[in-house]
Amino acid sequence: MLDGVRVLDLTRVLAGPLSTMMLGDLGANVIKVERPGSGDETRGWGPPFDERGESAYYLSVNRNKKSLLADLDAPADRDLLRSLIGGARVVVDNFRPGTLERRGLDPVSFLTQEPSLIWCTITGFGPDSTRLGYDFVVQAERGWMAITGEERGGPMKSGVALADILAGKDATIAILAALAAPALPPNRRRLFISLADSATAALINVAQNVLVSGLEASRYGNAHPNLVPYQLFDAADRPLVVAVGTDAQWRACSEALGLSDLAEDPALATNAGRLAARARIVARIQARLREQPAAHWMEVLSQAGVPSGVVNTVKEALAETDASPLYGVPPSVPGAIRLPPPTLGEHDREIRERGWGAFG
Numbered sequence: 001m002l003d004g005v006r007v008l009d010l011t012r013v014l015a016g017p018l019s020t021m022m023l024g025d026l027g028a029n030v031i032k033v034e035r036p037g038s039g040d041e042t043r044g045w046g047p048p049f050d051e052r053g054e055s056a057y058y059l060s061v062n063r064n065k066k067s068l069l070a071d072l073d074a075p076a077d078r079d080l081l082r083s084l085i086g087g088a089r090v091v092v093d094n095f096r097p098g099t100l101e102r103r104g105l106d107p108v109s110f111l112t113q114e115p116s117l118i119w120c121t122i123t124g125f126g127p128d129s130t131r132l133g134y135d136f137v138v139q140a141e142r143g144w145m146a147i148t149g150e151e152r153g154g155p156m157k158s159g160v161a162l163a164d165i166l167a168g169k170d171a172t173i174a175i176l177a178a179l180a181a182p183a184l185p186p187n188r189r190r191l192f193i194s195l196a197d198s199a200t201a202a203l204i205n206v207a208q209n210v211l212v213s214g215l216e217a218s219r220y221g222n223a224h225p226n227l228v229p230y231q232l233f234d235a236a237d238r239p240l241v242v243a244v245g246t247d248a249q250w251r252a253c254s255e256a257l258g259l260s261d262l263a264e265d266p267a268l269a270t271n272a273g274r275l276a277a278r279a280r281i282v283a284r285i286q287a288r289l290r291e292q293p294a295a296h297w298m299e300v301l302s303q304a305g306v307p308s309g310v311v312n313t314v315k316e317a318l319a320e321t322d323a324s325p326l327y328g329v330p331p332s333v334p335g336a337i338r339l340p341p342p343t344l345g346e347h348d349r350e351i352r353e354r355g356w357g358a359f360g
Helices: 015-025 075-087 107-113 135-141 162-180 195-201 204-213 247-256 271-276 278-289 294-303 314-318 348-359
Strands: 006-010 029-034 066-069 090-093 118-123 190-194 230-234 239-243 308-310
Touching (some): 015 029, 015 118, 066 348, 075 107, 075 348, 090 162, 107 118, 107 190, 162 190, 190 195, 230 278, 239 294, 247 271, 247 294, 271 278, 294 308
Parallel strands (some): 006 090, 029 066, 090 118, 118 190
Antiparallel strands (some): 230 239, 239 308
């Protein structure tokens, strides 16, 4: 879809590299610019490392790119970057404010000179903040950890760096919107995405609950603040989740589990009534599910049209995909894998000699 679109990737770690990888998956030609010697910090974030010495972390978000080494403090390398920016359609960076400007690489100047250029900067806390943007800190400050974890336990972060991931995807969305738009003035082609804003926006219904009720959000562990039953249960052999989202699914669920008294109780016919009786419903369902293995209940609930699923390990989940130790998890967008994640400076010579012509 983005065949021929040139993207200069001045980012590192996770949010930025994920965004540029997604653009690469969609067909864009991506040059990843890295500092000489160490490159992207995540190259050292291991073990595990593959047989080439590349960390799994780095490999996860850097396919479909070519690697160039450039020192921002070297005049010749700055000239090279100016040339590449002049030929690019998109530039993505995650430098702190002033870093590029002090080196004569002011995004506003390039946007004024190049009428089709789009420049997206990913920050931790907005374009005017110099705070380092770390996912863990954002999860803490933007309310996520306060609502994650067991009801009587302590705050808990997500198992993946989800604030980084959401910011990376938000950056991709913003870039694609700008690419699809007719001619835009320079200020409309200057995009800013922050982990903090992405994380706050992702509170969605939890935020709205607080705004409407005026009450603080609580932790529900593996349950749902607005739906019952919608949580983790233990079968005889392993955990599974039951996710009842409608009144019809509730009746189908309770009947399929042989809990006809619950199905026929008018006080439980609506979700509001089930919320009020959360403890009673959960106790009855849990006692029932412990009687048989998860596979039995999956078949029963599936036949009844009740959303449910066993708790798979990561290895079990990946077994159902074409995931690769080199190329990572397949694209979640309609894209293609064309290049493995590059080794540090792998394409430095050809990019210096041919510029964007290195992509043929």
